[in-house]
Amino acid sequence: MSELAILTENLAKVYPGVRALDGLNLNVPRGVAYGFLGRNGAGKTSTIRILLGLARPTEGRGTVLGFPIGREQVAILERTAYVSESKNLYASLTARELVRFTRGFYPSWSDKAVAKYAHLFEIPMDRPFAKLSQGNRTKVYLLLALSQEADLLIFDEPAMGLDPVVLDEFLRILVQDVIAEGRTVFICSHQLSDVEQIADWIGLIDHGRLLLEARLDDIKGQFRLVTAAGNGLPQTESPEVLWLASEGNFHKYLVKNNADAFAAELGRQGATVAEISPLGLREIFLAMVRKEEACTSGNTGEMAAPV
Amino acid sequence: MLLHVNPASGVPTYLQIETQVKHYIAAGALAPGDALPSVRKLAVNLRISTNTVARAYQDLERDGILRTVQGGRTYVAENPVSFLKSERIRRLRPYARQIAVEGTQLRLSPREIMELVQQELNTLEEVNERTGDLDRKSR
Numbered sequence: 135m136s137e138l139a140i141l142t143e144n145l146a147k148v149y150p151g152v153r154a155l156d157g158l159n160l161n162v163p164r165g166v167a168y169g170f171l172g173r174n175g176a177g178k179t180s181t182i183r184i185l186l187g188l189a190r191p192t193e194g195r196g197t198v199l200g201f202p203i204g205r206e207q208v209a210i211l212e213r214t215a216y217v218s219e220s221k222n223l224y225a226s227l228t229a230r231e232l233v234r235f236t237r238g239f240y241p242s243w244s245d246k247a248v249a250k251y252a253h254l255f256e257i258p259m260d261r262p263f264a265k266l267s268q269g270n271r272t273k274v275y276l277l278l279a280l281s282q283e284a285d286l287l288i289f290d291e292p293a294m295g296l297d298p299v300v301l302d303e304f305l306r307i308l309v310q311d312v313i314a315e316g317r318t319v320f321i322c323s324h325q326l327s328d329v330e331q332i333a334d335w336i337g338l339i340d341h342g343r344l345l346l347e348a349r350l351d352d353i354k355g356q357f358r359l360v361t362a363a364g365n366g367l368p369q370t371e372s373p374e375v376l377w378l379a380s381e382g383n384f385h386k387y388l389v390k391n392n393a394d395a396f397a398a399e400l401g402r403q404g405a406t407v408a409e410i411s412p413l414g415l416r417e418i419f420l421a422m423v424r425k426e427e428a429c430t431s432g433n434t435g436e437m438a439a440p441v
Numbered sequence: 442m443l444l445h446v447n448p449a450s451g452v453p454t455y456l457q458i459e460t461q462v463k464h465y466i467a468a469g470a471l472a473p474g475d476a477l478p479s480v481r482k483l484a485v486n487l488r489i490s491t492n493t494v495a496r497a498y499q500d501l502e503r504d505g506i507l508r509t510v511q512g513g514r515t516y517v518a519e520n521p522v523s524f525l526k527s528e529r530i531r532r533l534r535p536y537a538r539q540i541a542v543e544g545t546q547l548r549l550s551p552r553e554i555m556e557l558v559q560q561e562l563n564t565l566e567e568v569n570e571r572t573g574d575l576d577r578k579s580r
Contacts, residue, residue, distance in 0.1 A: 309489065310485045314485070327448070330449060331448040350453075350454075351493065354453045355453045412450070412451025414450065
């Protein structure tokens with residue numbers, strides 16, 4: 135059995151005029167909560183579609199739960215639950231009917247789970263899907279996905295329309311019933327704070343390529359925003375040091391590791407290092423995918439005023 | 442045990458847990474032999490991945506602060522492993538440096554900074570004495 139829940143090698147997907155995926159290498163360990171992040175159009179949904187066999191890769195290959203994609207798709211789909219971004223199911227069917235319709239496809243389906251989650255999420259089981267609110271539609275999707283008791287759960291914007299109480303309940307369920315059971319969660323969301331809460335791995339995709347893949351705690355332990363003042367400081371990007379912005383004599387760098395050594399080097403070049411600060415996921419995301427401009431958020435975004 | 446994590450801070454979540462457990466032990470709120478919640482229970486309570494909690498517990502165990510017995514329950518170690526003094530100083534130095542830098546940036550004098558540290562030490566000592574008294578009374 136493969137130790138990776140998802141593995142892709144040089145995955146590429148070319149649509150006419152667009153290279154949606156451009157050599158994507160994913161390594162998603164089993165038993166983790168993996169946050170798959172990227173801007174709109176970065177290639178997240180293309181990736182998921184290929185993993186599920188809904189699209190064929192132009193180049194490259196991969197496995198899901200050890201099964202090669204494209205060749206053993208039934209085995210993959212039987213073991214994978216998927217909540218798509220567009221929450222559309224058969225409009226005239228009620229949640230109860232949707233459960234009956236869906237359960238036959240999945241060998242590991244649990245009716246006990248249906249009862250449990252229907253109760254926890256307070257889902258109106260006998261109202262047609264079309265008449266449900268956005269939040270209740272999302273809940274039906276989550277109910278169907280969680281009741282599969284799948285080895286891998288793929289969520290594309292799973293929190294859409296959920297109120298904070300239900301969202302918190304959903305996170306609790308993910309930890310208690312999925313991650314603690316050694317199953318894998320692969321979650322795409324722009325709600326970075328939710329991802330930051332639960333994910334232990336992060337993959338950051340931009341223009342169809344993976345910019346970053348690591349344990350979130352390692353990223354946070356190593357990434358630093360270094361603010362320095364001085365003339366003629368380096369503005370080049372090295373793989374380890376991403377120059378972000380400068381304003382007058384002030385410069386900001388995103389340093390991927392050894393920030394202290396980098397700051398010391400700046401000091402040797404005559405700079406005054408104003409601050410070495412840790413970054414949250416939001417700042418890291420902005421810094422990595424928006425290279426033209428400095429990250430402008432929160433406490434790390436402000437330029438220190440000259441003293 | 443009341444732990445709190447702030448995922449949005451830049452500090453790794455497992456380090457936040459480690460720091461708080463150490464703090465509780467230093468303040469006497471957790472005594473040697475006290476049981477900690479299971480990895481699973483703490484993860485569910487905090488809504489964070491079990492892997493994150495497991496990592497914090499492993500680190501604390503490696504440092505001799507916690508111990509896990511057969512069956513998986515985790516306790517505060519009876520005889521915390523004492524590191525060589527040089528190692529203990531090495532571990533504390535980054536915090537001392539941070540206090541020095543932050544304090545200077547806030548234009549506090551060296552004496553004011555030292556006084557603050559002293560106050561914190563005094564507070565810890567008071568808390569320890571109080572919980573010690575309580576322990577003795579309850580026994």
